[in-house]
Amino acid sequence: MKKMCGFVLFWIAAGMTIMLFVKSCVLGICLIIFCLVLAYNLFCSK
Known part of the structure; x- marks a missing residue:
């Protein structure tokens, strides 16, 4: 779930x-x- 949130936030920042x-x-x-x-x-946390 953390990776999904990180991915979504990345694309929000891109927008x-x-x-x-x-x-x-x-x-x-x-x-x-x-x-x-x-x-x-x-996204990069373990």
Whole structure:
């Protein structure tokens, strides 16, 4: 289940990255970084 959550969060962050090309926002950057770090921790944990 952790790997699935990590995978989902990774793609949410990818979607937010695409959102940045439409409209730049500091909050969006913070959310992207948070989701990528959380996704890495969930997906790569043993």
